[in-house]
Amino acid sequence: MQSKKTNIPFSLTSESLVSDLSEEQLISLLVEGWRKSKREVIASIAEDCAVIQAEKKELYYLFKMDATVENVHFDPSSPPEWIGRKALARALSDIASMGGEPLYALVGLGVNRTEKVERIKQLYKGLTDLARAIGMDLIGGETTKSNQLFIVVTVWGKTDGYKPILRSGAEDGDSLFVTGVLGGSYDSGHHLLFIPRIQEGQWLAKGQWAKAMMDLSDGLATDLPRMAKASNIGFEIDYEAIPVRKNYGLHNALTDGEDYELLFSVAKEKEIDLIKNWPFEVPIKKIGTFSKNGKMEFQDGYRGFDHFQKSRGDY
């Protein structure tokens, strides 16, 4: 795998804390200097999923792990079925973001000894109901004692007969689209009950509509610059075009996170056909353009979610 530049703005000392870094800086630091040893690893760290090319032509395997932690990703009072559902759906959103088809899941569970068995049973029901609905198989996992309830889901998916869509394919002049509406995910409960855009992602990849694609988990303000940097191209946003959830505002749409919608680039000349042929219920909206004259960052004050920066309910 390719190591990313660390971009650490100061020298670390033995006293430095994780909270001195952003999530991205910590990951960069941990994998600095790591080089992939296998040719079949097509994409890895910094993409939504790792991509492994199988020996058969145009067969790619996708892998993604996501953690769902009490008081970080859900409140103790959240319905347990919804917690389990969310834990799987988070990883499915990353598979969707490459146009993949989910196949198998491994589930890690951390539970306190004082936890009610019924709560964990309900949590598992939410998770397995979604897996069944999607037609994927639960093939194993791990269970451990933990002070804080957590679920770690690893999903294995594939693209068979077509290439997965990376974050790095956007080019000058491409149109930038988003599915659904953005903002207010936590307060509205969307963060528990969102529908991962699996069919939409596959359609966009199979039909060669999307050139670059990712899912929005940390907020457009953080995630779009990631796509721009991966593609090495700037962007220009039409702020008024951003689809905002009812009762929320532009700031929510840019910074709240957990939208779990698809962000993708399309060649300008395909834009009209895309809109005409879009076969799904969820709407798509053009929100800007990739441009070599544009910036790769949003203006100051728009910043998405970061696990190590101070936010709601920090401890």
Ligand SMILES: Nc1ncnc2c1ncn2[C@@H]1O[C@H](COP(=O)(O)OP(=O)(O)OP(=O)(O)O)[C@@H](O)[C@H]1O
């Ligand atoms: N501890 C780690 N070691 C190695 N790679 C990591 C580690 N944590 C995250 N990564 C990789 O870093 C990238 C960013 O991780 P992250 O989980 O934020 O993915 P994302 O797709 O940006 O966000 P989300 O999972 O919320 O959609 C991914 O490619 C992920 O596989």
Ligand SMILES: Cc1ncc(C[n+]2csc(CCOP(=O)(O)O)c2C)c(N)n1
């Ligand atoms: C109790 C509670 N507090 C805050 C939030 C909001 N939240 C948590 S993680 C995240 C970004 C994506 O996470 P990751 O980067 O891990 O994929 C956001 C916006 C929540 N859902 N529950």
Ligand SMILES: [Mg+2]
């Ligand atoms: Mg992602």
